[in-house]
Each structure stands twice: as structure tokens, then as C-alpha cells.
Amino acid sequence: MRIILSHVVNYQERLTRTFAALVDPTRRAILARLERKDGVSISELAEPFAIKLPAVMKHLDVLDGAGLVTRSKSGRTVTVRLRSQPMREAVAWLRRYEHFWSGSLDRLAAYAASQETQARNRGR
Amino acid sequence: MTSLTLVRRIRARPQIVFDAVTTAEGIAQWWGPDAGPVLLSESDPRVGGRYRVRFRMLGSTEHESSGEFLEIRRPERVVLSWRWKGGLEDPGESRIEITLRAVPEGTELTLTHSRLHDEETRSSHEKGWTGSLDKLEAHFAAGALA
Numbered sequence: 001m002r003i004i005l006s007h008v009v010n011y012q013e014r015l016t017r018t019f020a021a022l023v024d025p026t027r028r029a030i031l032a033r034l035e036r037k038d039g040v041s042i043s044e045l046a047e048p049f050a051i052k053l054p055a056v057m058k059h060l061d062v063l064d065g066a067g068l069v070t071r072s073k074s075g076r077t078v079t080v081r082l083r084s085q086p087m088r089e090a091v092a093w094l095r096r097y098e099h100f101w102s103g104s105l106d107r108l109a110a111y112a113a114s115q116e117t118q119a120r121n122r123g124r
Numbered sequence: 125m126t127s128l129t130l131v132r133r134i135r136a137r138p139q140i141v142f143d144a145v146t147t148a149e150g151i152a153q154w155w156g157p158d159a160g161p162v163l164l165s166e167s168d169p170r171v172g173g174r175y176r177v178r179f180r181m182l183g184s185t186e187h188e189s190s191g192e193f194l195e196i197r198r199p200e201r202v203v204l205s206w207r208w209k210g211g212l213e214d215p216g217e218s219r220i221e222i223t224l225r226a227v228p229e230g231t232e233l234t235l236t237h238s239r240l241h242d243e244e245t246r247s248s249h250e251k252g253w254t255g256s257l258d259k260l261e262a263h264f265a266a267g268a269l270a
Contacts, residue, residue, distance in 0.1 A: 097128050097237050103157030105235065109134045111153040112144045116136035116230065 014067070015093055018086040021066035026051065027059050031068060034082040042071075042078050127238035134231045138224040141231045142199035145222055151177055158182045171196055175204065191217070200224050206237070 021027055026049060033045065046056040060080065063069045067086045072079050134141055144150035152165035156179035163186065164178040176190040188209035195203035204220045221236045 098130075100157040101128065101130050101235060101237060104154055105130060105132045105233070107154035107156070108141075108144055108233075109132055111150070112134050112136035112141045112231075115140045115144060119140065 011089070014086060015090060017066040018068065018090045021062050021068055022090070024059065024062075027063055030056075030059060030063065031082065034069065034080065039079050039081050042080060045080055127236055129234065129236045131235075132233045133227065133229060134233055136230045138199040138226050138231045141224055141233060142202070146193075146196070146198075146202055148175075151175070155179055156181065164188075169193055169196055169202075178209075191220075194219070 022031075029049070030045065033048070034040070042056065042060070043053070045060075046053050049056060060069060060071065064071060067083055070081050070083055072081070136144075144153065146167060146169035148165045148167040151167055152162045155162050155165065155177045158181055160179060160181040162177060162179045164176065166177075167173070167175040169175075171193055173193045174190065175193070176188065178186060178188040180186045189206055190209065191205035191207055193202065193204055195201060200223060202222050204222075206218045206220055207216075216239070218237060218239045221238070223234045225232045225234075
């Protein structure tokens with residue numbers, strides 16, 4: 001039970017980090033760029049943004065902390081790649097209610113229809 | 125504000141659907157996303173009355189939600205508040221609005237579950253959070269990054 005609980009808490013922390021990382025429009029733009037072209041160098045990534053390289057590095061720290069990107073160094077070049085797992089978790093979180101209601105309403109429709117049939121058979 | 129709306133056509137008259145939605149006997153028959161059982165169902169369907177439902181999913185996890193009837197007008201409209209017990213899954217309180225409309229084959233039910241992210245909105249201390257979340261949801265619902 002402790003293991004399950006800790007899993008749930010970590011899951012919540014991961015979600016919080018993911019959503020906090022996604023609040024910022026520059027960070028979303030960085031992710032959108034990586035989505036179009038994955039595995040780019042930091043200078044290439046920073047190029048279209050009207051902010052300085054250190055600011056881009058800070059945004060990458062936040063994205064890295066949320067697990068949304070990975071950075072790998074080869075010689076003097078740091079390559080940034082997208083990691084989609086936290087995003088999948090975030091989307092799944094958003095879709096939980098859709099799943100809940102879609103299944104529940106299917107069952108409600110079947111139950112109410114059977115009640116309607118019974119009422120008719122009783123001549124009401 | 126992120127919300128979810130679903131519409132269903134049901135082969136039963138609005139009175140029957142309304143009772144299925146609001147009574148404890150009715151709720152026990154359908155509440156929950158899969159074929160797992162409802163373990164407990166309590167309901168006091170009048171304004172200010174409360175409901176409580178516990179269900180088990182097929183994966184054997186149990187969940188309990190409860191809330192209050194905020195508006196009730198048989199057989200066309202009911203508004204409920206919703207909160208998960210324990211609050212681990214989603215700590216805030218959300219709102220469910222169900223409207224029923226008579227149609228030739230029976231009832232058209234419209235369900236809106238809203239205020240899904242109040243707690244996060246309060247705790248994020250950043251403006252535009254829910255707006256960005258809506259955009260994000262629309263963006264990734266298209267299957268990007270999937």
C-alpha cells in the first residue's frame with residue numbers, strides 16, 4: 001500500500017511539473033519546434049527566439065526537470081530531444097473524465113432503456 | 125476553464141432518465157467507467173441534499189466521489205458538485221450539469237463537467253494557466269506526440 005501511495009504521489013508531482021513547464025509560451029514554442037524537428041543543438045533551437053541563450057538554457061532546465069526534453073553532449077555540441085512520456089501522462093490525466101463519463105453514460109442509457117421497456121410492459 | 129461536454133440519445137422518457145440519474149437505486153446501476161460494480165450509492169435528490177458513490181473498476185481500484193445537489197428540476201435539469209474522496213486524484217471541487225430534453229426516440233441528455241482544474245489554478249500562481257491548458261488540450265488531442 002505504501003508503494004502504491006508513493007507511486008500516486010510521484011505521479012501527481014510529475015503532473016504538476018509537466019503542467020508548470022507548459023505554462024510558459026516560450027517553453028511551449030520550444031516543444032513545438034522539437035516536435036517538428038527533433039534532436040537539434042541549443043544554438044539552433046535558440047535562433048528563432050528573441051531571447052538570449054542563457055534565458056533559453058533556463059527554459060531548457062525547466063523542461064528537463066519535467067522530463068519533457070533530454071540533453072546530450074557530444075564534443076562541444078549539446079543536442080536537445082523531446083521526451084513524450086510526461087506529455088502522454090498529462091493528456092491521459094485530462095482525458096480521465098471523458099473516459100469516466102463516456103463509460104458511465106453508456107451504462108446509464110442501457111439501464112434507462114430497460115426501465116422504459118419495463119414501464120411499457122406494465123402498461124404505463 | 126477546462127470542461128467536458130457529452131451528449132447522448134437514450135431510448136427512455138425524460139422522467140425515467142431523470143430518476144436513473146438522481147436516485148440511489150438508479151446511480152447504483154450505471155456509475156463508473158467500466159463494468160466494475162458500484163459498492164455504495166447514497167442520494168438525497170433535493171437542493172442541498174448530498175450524494176455519495178463508491179465504485180470498483182475492473183482493474184480492482186476503488187474510487188469514491190461525493191457532492192451536493194445544487195439545482196434539481198425534474199425531469200429536465202440537475203446540477204451537482206463533485207469531489208473525489210482523498211483528493212489524491214484531483215483535489216478540487218468540480219461541477220456536473222445534466223440537462224434532459226424530450227426527443228422522438230426518448231431523451232437527449234447533455235452532460236457538462238466543468239471547473240476541472242480549480243485547485244491547480246489556485247496553486248499555480250500563474251496567469252493564463254487554464255487558457256494555456258485548453259490550448260494544450262486542443263493541440264495534443266490532435267494526436268501530436270502520441
